[in-house]
Amino acid sequence: DTEVTQTxxxxxxGMTNKKSLxxxxxxxxxxMYWYKQKAKKPPELMFVYSYEKLSINESVPSRFSPECPNxxxxxxxxxxxxPEDSALYLCASSxxxxxxxxxxxxxxxxxxxxx
Amino acid sequence: GQQVMQIPQYQHVQEGEDFTTYCNSSTTLxxxxxxxxxxxxxxxxxxxxxxxxEVKKQKRLTFQFGEAKKNSSLHITATQTTDVGTYFxxxxxxxxxxxxxGKGTKLSVIP
Numbered sequence: 001d002t003e004v005t006q007t008x009x010x011x012x013x014g015m016t017n018k019k020s021l022x023x024x025x026x027x028x029x030x031x032m033y034w035y036k037q038k039a040k041k042p043p044e045l046m047f048v049y050s051y052e053k054l055s056i057n058e059s060v061p062s063r064f065s066p067e068c069p070n071x072x073x074x075x076x077x078x079x080x081x082x083p084e085d086s087a088l089y090l091c092a093s094s095x096x097x098x099x100x101x102x103x104x105x106x107x108x109x110x111x112x113x114x115x
Numbered sequence: 116g117q118q119v120m121q122i123p124q125y126q127h128v129q130e131g132e133d134f135t136t137y138c139n140s141s142t143t144l145x146x147x148x149x150x151x152x153x154x155x156x157x158x159x160x161x162x163x164x165x166x167x168x169e170v171k172k173q174k175r176l177t178f179q180f181g182e183a184k185k186n187s188s189l190h191i192t193a194t195q196t197t198d199v200g201t202y203f204x205x206x207x208x209x210x211x212x213x214x215x216x217g218k219g220t221k222l223s224v225i226p
Contacts, residue, residue: 042203042216043158056213090157102207103148104214106157 004107006091012113015081021110023074023091031102032074034066035090037109043090049074081114088112119144121204121217129225134191136220138204145209147180147187152219153200161189161202194224 004025013019023032031050035043048056049068057066063085065077074091088109094102119140128134138147146165150158162171164180164187171178177190191198201219 040221042219045213045215048213088157103160103163104158105160109157 004091004093004105006089006107006110008110009108010111010113012115013078013081014115015083017081018077018079020078021076021089021091021112023076023107024072025093025105025107026072027093027095027105028071029093029095029105030071031094032068033092033094033104034064034074034076035092035106037088037090039087047076078112081112083114086112086114119204119206119215119217121220123220124218125221125223127223127225128194130196131193134194134198134222136189136202136204136222138187138189138217140185140206143184144187144206145184146206148205148207148214149178149187149189150203150205150216151200152203156200158203191222194222196224196226198222199224 007022011019033048034046036046037043045058046060047054047066052068052071063080067075067077088111090109091107092104094104119138121138126134146163148163149161151161152158162178164178167184168182169180175192179188187204189202199222201221203219204217205214207214
């Protein structure tokens, strides 16, 4: 199984809503990532979990809250978002085989619209 | 910080023509990866290069890593409509697993 799955595929939410994005992989990968991708732009790293511990937070606003319940699951909790947070949110995983040059496997993404 | 410049930003080619995208850095890269993202899709890993002067081929795709490890290229021979998408180079620092992406080259193929 070389697949990263993400739910939901699409999400529309108001600025006062609380929602969560979910990501799952069963490849035994020990690093998992959240990226944000705006239209016609490259993916931008938000968070990195390594061995279920948050290792990188790229100065992301606190209205985005990541969670890694176990080695296969990664969540992104959303609260009080702004319209400019509308984007494609991509989850990825990699083997974390020892640092450097890991291949990242991306999920299909959740397309988020904030009204 | 370290950055890569990817050119061109857009490329329109007639089906059957060749296509090349370039990724250039002002500093030495420990590795370079290439990803393809189809319209409406997600990035898909194509290849990783780590050695100076490395050349790898995948069918009609040829990937090169410069001798100084400061630039890389992706060349597609005889493009097909299935090659349409955005091609990103990406790199991670030595000992790091954090990927930084170039801005991408969007390829359009005219049938």
